[in-house]
Amino acid sequence: MNRVITIERSADTSERLDAARFREMMRDRGTLVVNLMSSPGSGKTSLLESTAKRLQGRYGMAVLVGDIATDRDAQRLAPWMPAIQLTTGGACHLPRSLVQQGWERLDTQPLDFLFIENVGNLVCPSSHDLGEHLRVVILATTEGDDKPAKYPKAFRTSQALVISKLDLLPYVPFSVDAATRDAREIRPDLDLFPLSALRDEGVDRWCDYLTRTRERLLAPDSPPSDR
Amino acid sequence: MNRVITIERSADTSERLDAARFREMMRDRGTLVVNLMSSPGSGKTSLLESTAKRLQGRYGMAVLVGDIATDRDAQRLAPWMPAIQLTTGGACHLPRSLVQQGWERLDTQPLDFLFIENVGNLVCPSSHDLGEHLRVVILATTEGDDKPAKYPKAFRTSQALVISKLDLLPYVPFSVDAATRDAREIRPDLDLFPLSALRDEGVDRWCDYLTRTRERLLAPDSPPSDR
Secondary structure: OOOOEEEEEOOHHHHHHHHHHHHHHHHHOOOEEEEEEEOOOOOHHHHHHHHHHHHEOOEOEEEEEEEOOOOHHHHHHOOOOOEEEEEOOOOOOOOHHHHHHHHHHOOOOOOOEEEEEOOOOOOHHHHOOOOOOEEEEEEEHHHOOOHHHHOHHHHHOOOEEEEEOHHHHHHOOOOHHHHHHHHHHHOOOOEEEEOEOOOOEOHHHHHHHHHHHHHHHHOOOOOOOOO | OOOOEEEEEOOHHHHHHHHHHHHHHHHHOOOEEEEEEEOOOOOHHHHHHHHHHHHEOOEOEEEEEEEOOOOHHHHHHOOOOOEEEEEOOOOOOOOHHHHHHHHHHOOOOOOOEEEEEOOOOOOHHHHOOOOOOEEEEEEEHHHOOOHHHHOHHHHHOOOEEEEEOHHHHHHOOOOHHHHHHHHHHHOOOOEEEEOEOOOOEOHHHHHHHHHHHHHHHHOOOOOOOOO
């Protein structure tokens, strides 16, 4: 029986250094980099639409949109901010290198926020540092409140948890308390944002959090930039 | 800058041979092996509960349940059929080797159906042949009808598409027609099962499909067992 041997360069060392450099540079430019992770269909694009509508005119924003195939999400977001589609061609997460390429193609005025919409996947993206300052995991009420315990790494490596599709709560077996309890058992300081992008409920509090987090990042006495 | 080199044995050759052998052996034993793939929270476990309730007493069944962490899904299914939890410890899909280990620990009478509930992930599992006869992708109405185009491999490699959570259709922007059209553009012969496990609607048709697929597999003149 033949064995096929493949040799891969580990992403770890070089990607991690590269991510740290990018994070530092973006902080110096006054740009908060936000990495959004979730399952397919949890509402990353809808949340970004609502966010951009609320912040536009006051802040400079752009988005890098990761997908396996198609540019549908970038098309949805392009009316609200510059949107670059990053297509992984099968890979289950965005690699740092693709984020760099996307960012280099953004030819805009200074940005206050650079959003990264990761590939829809609750597993792989959590292992890859893209140079973000803020990592956010989104969990839809329709996915079940058992997901933090079942996919712990996505919750352990995020600073904020958005519970989306709150408008569907009357129709699904989901307890915000149970999901929050499990998530905070994994990461006690997780910031929590239950919201409905469809009904525009809770989005204001989320946007306040984004702008406050950016101010904290840019404060002269803020600790060395690291997630 | 140091580069870390890792050497990995490709799963391809040996896993593929091994999967083909398992498929052949299970067919000889009269067991239809069904691999269920979907995003987290699309309703794999709920569908298996409904299926087991309907088929129990008439058919011998067991389930291998894949998860990153916890045995919650196996606990849910254990009242209905023998359930073995396969915990990947971080990996984003079930590997063939873990399925083999799980199956060897099943000490039951002859099985008519062996269900494999894959890790919740619409990307990675589609690249791994677990030795199943039937691969099924589940898409919940709450995930959006754009998912077949965005995650094509899961749909291209499946024989059947279950559209779950049909009870939530009035509350979400989802077109069964649009999802089906996109999915059949990727794979024209995809069998379609819209259903609500919560309301027990459409489950009878799905179970008929399972039993007919098993009969076809076991027919003496059936073509060589391959997905």
